[in-house]
Amino acid sequence: MASRPLRLLALVLLAVLVPLGLTSCSDGGKKITIGTKFDQPGLAAKLPDGSMAGFDVDVARYVAEELGYSPDEIDWKEAPSPQRETLIQNGQVDYIVATYSITDARKQKVGFAGPYLVTGQGLLVRAGETDITGPQSLENNKKLCSVKGSTPAQRIKQMYPRVQVQVYDTYSACLEALNNGIMDALSTDEVILAGYAAQYPGKFKLAGEPFSVENYGIGLHREDLELREQVNAALEKMISTGAWAQAFQRNLGPAGIPTPIPPQPDRYTNVAGVADVDLLGEYGAKILRAFWVTIQLAVFSAIGALVLGTALAAMRLSPVPVLAWLGTVYINVVRNTPLTLILLFCSFGLAQTLGVTLAHTDSSSFVVDSNFRLAVLGLSVYTAAFVCETLRSGVNTIPLGQAEAARSLGLTFGQNLRLILLPQAFRAVLVPLGSVLIALIKNTTIASAIGVTEAALLMSEMIENTAMLLVVGSIFAVGFIILTLPLGLLFGRLGTRLAVLR
Structure with a gap:
């Protein structure tokens, strides 16, 4: 009798699995x-x-x-x-x-x-542009856009170091910057540029002759x-x-591009091993400059975040409901927004759409200055939310009786905050603030998304130009360890020495 239920179960499984098997066979086409x-x-x-x-x-x-x-x-x-x-x-x-x-x-x-x-690198400019006739004319305080990780961007930097180069992730972003007047020219291969010129007739044109072979x-x-x-x-x-x-x-x-003679495929032999590149010799000075930019980003952003974060903490602790509400909204919005989006908003929203570049457009270092300052702004705005919450947790460690005693002595909220609460709060959260600073240093790598020439952007360039991926990664990993590890030890030591005894 026991075999009958088993046979029924087997029939049910067959009834279910066979159609599924047929479906998977019929849907499993090659792709x-x-x-x-x-x-x-x-x-x-x-x-x-x-x-x-x-x-x-x-x-x-x-x-x-x-x-x-x-x-x-x-x-x-x-x-x-x-x-x-x-x-x-x-x-x-x-x-x-x-x-x-x-x-x-x-x-x-x-x-x-x-x-x-086979094509060549060219320049795309606005239709009314007359000053740009070739790559040399870009050195006359012109701003050029290209794409990160592409050979045109690297070639321009190597051949014409005085040209101000802005790099984005896509050509469409560069085209938008050119259209808005933020950039003076877009450089990549001529066939790509001709396609853009044809798509927007009367708005853009090719300038000069191709100056490379791709x-x-x-x-x-x-x-x-x-x-x-x-x-x-x-x-x-x-x-x-x-x-x-x-x-x-x-x-x-x-x-408008005439049909060229098609090239013949090259059946080359794989390059054996890794190219013999003296990374420190070729890139040593660039690595030091890139990490110096990283340090500057971290320092200025930390100052901005500390000032803004302290103000936000005061707002969240304020007895005024509107200020407390505004501080809460800021924290919840910023902490739940990816830092990449904030930096892209600073670059595309503020700089391109609204024209807020934070640098003089006629400056010979406009691109570098604008990117750096926009990155500091974005990093400060983002990190301030974490500074605020860290300080607020420090205030919560202070016995409630101290605030009540201050009020009984006639101290205003501002005086209470400045003389009683914040000094003790800072001492109580030195170690967590050190962690926020370390996170900020690592977050500076995201500034490469808007073209800031810090460590991460140089690392991507070095990876593009050499197969020594592990060596390149190790160099920059060690660099960040040198920047962050001593800070962790320092803030740990300060936190122990300056802790408030209760």
Whole structure:
């Protein structure tokens, strides 16, 4: 009799699992993930309906079809310039077609098929601009925008060190800054700039002639030699059948770029080992300058946060309901807002939209000064919320009788706060305040998001230019340990010596 329930259970399981198995088999179709840009008209842009269009997109689709994937079997993934190597190395994409210049340093980290296009670096300016005729003219107190992690930004810094360079994560952010008049020019490869000029006729134009040679390749895993050969064969077929020229004319012809002679894929041999780069010799001075900027950021932001945080603590302790409410709202809003968003608001909201740059626009160091001061503002606003709550917890350690005694002596709230509460509160929370300062020092790395040339921005540049990732990471890790560890020990010692005895 016991076997009958078992047979019924088996039938129920079969009735449930078999349809699920059939469904999983029918839905488990093959897919290929391709990385590309989403904001480059003419090359790779995501349209309002969600579809992809551009020359890079057409090249990526053609290669995918030669590999056996139909267009509806492609998953498109955005590949910003600073993230391309990471996307490939982590296996998040099968290959990347995203204006990806082939360089020796990159060959040590990823593989390249191609090149599939040869172009050159150019300049995009507003339509009425007459002073900018080439990269040399940018040194005449002009402000240039480019993208972090891209070869154009690094080339400008190396070849024309007197040019004020602002770096953002995307070209669309640079284009917005150029349109708003915050930047005077945008520099990247000419085909990208021509696409923007064609998208906004009458607003932008190309200035001067290209001043470099860029070979665009299809990035893929360094050790996947079989896929690299298959992609190269697909590119050769695309070129020989005329599909390459048709794709170029269809996407970039309207931008006024004549169809060039297509390049021949380079079947190179992987670079063996890590390039012999003297990091300290080549970057030693830059590392010291970057950490000096980090220290300055931390010091000025700490001062601002301490002043604002103390004022906020006074508001939260105030007997005036409106002030207490305003302080509470500030704390709850700021503490629950990511610091990155606050810094981006300072850069894009205040500087670009409202024109609050905190630096004179005619200054020869406008970009550096503006980025630094906006970063200090954002870090101060964010850290002040934590300073406030730390001080308020210190006030809560003071016996209530002391405040009552002060009031009985006729002291006002301000006098009570200044003479009785805050002096004891600061002594009681020296160690927690030290932790807030250490967190602030580490948070300065986020300032690289708006182009502040501190340690994190230099580290990303060094990682881009060398395959010595562990060495570079270790250098900057040690640098931050040197900055933070002594502070922890110092505040711990001060907290012990200056503690209020009760």
